[in-house]
Amino acid sequence: MKVQVLFFGELRETVGTAYESVEVVAGMSVSDLIEQLAARGEPWKTAFKASDPLRVAINKDMATLHAALPDNAEVAFFRPVTGG
Structure with a gap:
């Protein structure tokens, strides 16, 4: 199955794209998706291992x-x- 992944702000700058379509396995969680993306190596690993908190929304709802x-x-x- 596929999901559309959007990257905003610093994440977009780090990975060099605003969005992409990603093939995932049925039953995967958001954290599984993060692991899959980080496993690509740099710059993905750096983007998802930063110390700043990460927020996620699925179909425009916070998750x-x-x-x-x-x-x-x-x-x-x-x-x-x-x-401010």
């Missing part, structure tokens, strides 16, 4: 790292932002 990935999901990764 946890343990959330299951539905087929054809849109998975967005981003760091928390603050404003």
Whole structure:
């Protein structure tokens, strides 16, 4: 199955793309997807191993790292932002 992965902010700059389609196995969680992406090596490993907290949304709803990935999901990764 496939998911559309979106990268925002620093993550987009690090991996060099704003989005891509990724083939995943049914039943995978967000953390499984992160492991799959980080296993590609650099710059993916650096992007997902940063000390800053990572946020994720599935189909525009905030999700946890343990959330299951539905087929054809849109998975967005981003760091928390603050404003003032």
